[in-house]
Amino acid sequence: MAEAEQVKVLRFWASPWSFRVELALKLKGVPHEKVEEDLANKSPLLLASNPIHKKIPVLLHNGKAIPESLIILEYIDETWTDNPILPKAPHERGMARFWSRFIDDKCVGACWMSCWTEGETQQMFMEQARACLRILDDELGGRRFFGGESIGLVDISASFFALWLGVLQEVAGISLINGDEFPNLCRWIEGFVASDVVTECLPPRDKLLAVFQSKKQAILATKSMVY
Amino acid sequence: MAEAEQVKVLRFWASPWSFRVELALKLKGVPHEKVEEDLANKSPLLLASNPIHKKIPVLLHNGKAIPESLIILEYIDETWTDNPILPKAPHERGMARFWSRFIDDKCVGACWMSCWTEGETQQMFMEQARACLRILDDELGGRRFFGGESIGLVDISASFFALWLGVLQEVAGISLINGDEFPNLCRWIEGFVASDVVTECLPPRDKLLAVFQSKKQAILATKSMVY
Numbered sequence: 202m203a204e205a206e207q208v209k210v211l212r213f214w215a216s217p218w219s220f221r222v223e224l225a226l227k228l229k230g231v232p233h234e235k236v237e238e239d240l241a242n243k244s245p246l247l248l249a250s251n252p253i254h255k256k257i258p259v260l261l262h263n264g265k266a267i268p269e270s271l272i273i274l275e276y277i278d279e280t281w282t283d284n285p286i287l288p289k290a291p292h293e294r295g296m297a298r299f300w301s302r303f304i305d306d307k308c309v310g311a312c313w314m315s316c317w318t319e320g321e322t323q324q325m326f327m328e329q330a331r332a333c334l335r336i337l338d339d340e341l342g343g344r345r346f347f348g349g350e351s352i353g354l355v356d357i358s359a360s361f362f363a364l365w366l367g368v369l370q371e372v373a374g375i376s377l378i379n380g381d382e383f384p385n386l387c388r389w390i391e392g393f394v395a396s397d398v399v400t401e402c403l404p405p406r407d408k409l410l411a412v413f414q415s416k417k418q419a420i421l422a423t424k425s426m427v428y
Numbered sequence: 429m430a431e432a433e434q435v436k437v438l439r440f441w442a443s444p445w446s447f448r449v450e451l452a453l454k455l456k457g458v459p460h461e462k463v464e465e466d467l468a469n470k471s472p473l474l475l476a477s478n479p480i481h482k483k484i485p486v487l488l489h490n491g492k493a494i495p496e497s498l499i500i501l502e503y504i505d506e507t508w509t510d511n512p513i514l515p516k517a518p519h520e521r522g523m524a525r526f527w528s529r530f531i532d533d534k535c536v537g538a539c540w541m542s543c544w545t546e547g548e549t550q551q552m553f554m555e556q557a558r559a560c561l562r563i564l565d566d567e568l569g570g571r572r573f574f575g576g577e578s579i580g581l582v583d584i585s586a587s588f589f590a591l592w593l594g595v596l597q598e599v600a601g602i603s604l605i606n607g608d609e610f611p612n613l614c615r616w617i618e619g620f621v622a623s624d625v626v627t628e629c630l631p632p633r634d635k636l637l638a639v640f641q642s643k644k645q646a647i648l649a650t651k652s653m654v655y
Contacts, residue, residue: 253530253563267522275525279518291506295494298502303480336480 208233209261211247213240214404215412217361218270219258223402224357225274229281271301274354286354300340300347301358308333312366316373317424323375330377337362338383345392356393362386363393364403372413435460436488438474440467441631442639444588445497446485450629451584452501456508498528501581513581527567527574528585535560536588543600544651550602557604564589565610572619583620589613590620591630599640 208226212219212235226233238247238257250259250266260267260276267276278286287294311329318326337359341347347355362378367390370377380387393399413420435453439446439462453460465474465484477486477493487494487503494503505513514521538556545553564586568574574582589605594617597604607614620626640647 253526262519265519267519267526269526269529272522272525272529276518276522279521291503292489292492292494294506295499295503298499299494299496302496302499 206231207261207263209236210234211236211238211244211250211257211259211261213238213257215409216257217365220360220402220404221270221357222258222260222273222277224352224360224399225277225286227398227402228284228286228352228357229277230283231277231281271305271358274301274357278354286348286352286357288348288353297348297354300337300355303333304337304355304358304361308337309361312361312369312377313426314424315375315377316369317421327375327377331382334362334378334383334386338385341385341389343385346389352393352396352398356389359389360393363390363399364406364409368406368409368413371410372417433458434488434490436463437461438463438465438471438477438484438486438488440465440484442636443484444592447587447629447631448497448584449485449487449500449504451579451587451626452504452513454625454629455511455513455579455584456504457510458504458508498532498585501528501584505581513575513579513584515575515580524575524581527564527582530560531564531582531585531588535564539588539593539596539604541651542602542604543596544648554602554604558609561589561605561610561613565612568612568616570612573616579620579623579625583616586616587620590617590626591633591636595633595636595640598637599644 208231210219210222210226210233212223214237223233223235236244236246238244240257243255247257247259248255250261251257251268254268256268258268258270258273260273262276262280267273274286287297308330311326311333314326315323315330346352347359366378378386378390394403435458437446437449437453437460439450441464450460450462463471463473465471467484470482474484474486475482477488478484478495481495483495485495485497485500487500489503489507494500501513514524535557538553538560541553542550542557573579574586593605605613605617621630
């Protein structure tokens, strides 16, 4: 008889990167333990599991550690093959990877910095952020999800826009994402957050708003990402 | 009868990112056409194939475009499955992806900036670069290649260190990589550049040195990566 699998996620409840991993496991129906990290005082387990970056999330599968959310998503898809989150065909797989990286490398940072800068610098970041959102809105087009009829790699990667960006812009007092400018993205957000599997693991908006409001001064001072 | 495959690489001969793609195709034995790009005057084909980043390399396979070297490497491995460049087991695949991203996200930029800055800023980048090289040297350990006995994803991703870094430090008049500090990496470089398949597609060192020397003033002014 096979021994029971052990699946743990080292996470922080308010992190969109932790959320990616938990949503993917939920989509796959993989039971897992959530290990909450105190990011001001990281656990020896986190430091040992991700000695290079020392960041959550980390997936621990039968004791073996995989760090970095996009890498974890690929691992999850290769390990538990039901309900695939990457498309089957190599070209579509490649483009799903491309859009996920585009979100991480270009969009999230521009949105983040738009919230925590002022004056001309803020205008520059907001222009960058809007250009990225424009591209994503066009890429999504009339589809229900980036993954087509079901949530896939790009949707999971885009979770940040579905909840966190709205909270951040409220804390910062700016408006980046709205239905007039980005109708496809806004329709996607509605469908994404209303989907059962997302609802089950999304952190509560009021709690998220409170945590970012309480951290606002600290974030303004460092401008560094809060995970 | 199946139609002949059409495989093209939009590339620049002196680019380590183009080299990654060409080495992977060579390892797979996939015949391909090299389309040289003038980076000062990019072709309509490049702009149409990679409209978001407008960068080489782009792989065109039967007319379909895949941009971004690490994404292309995965595409190549999924499309032509002989001589795998990623390991088979999900955990090893994940860690190969992790090290490739570490090279791109942390190491290459630090090495690049070490070559084109001065004074305290340069010292800071050189420290960062050495810390990255230290981590890679330790990760490699006594193995012949990062991929074990044969060249794999991480080796291909690390091509920059095998030839380009040596050329750049010569142009910049600094020393980052040497056998005393990084014995494993230096042994790896020797083995990598001596391997037949690498020799067949590596650009000539003297030509590379000449191009970076001639571009030195322009690079110093912008510090931006030359592809």
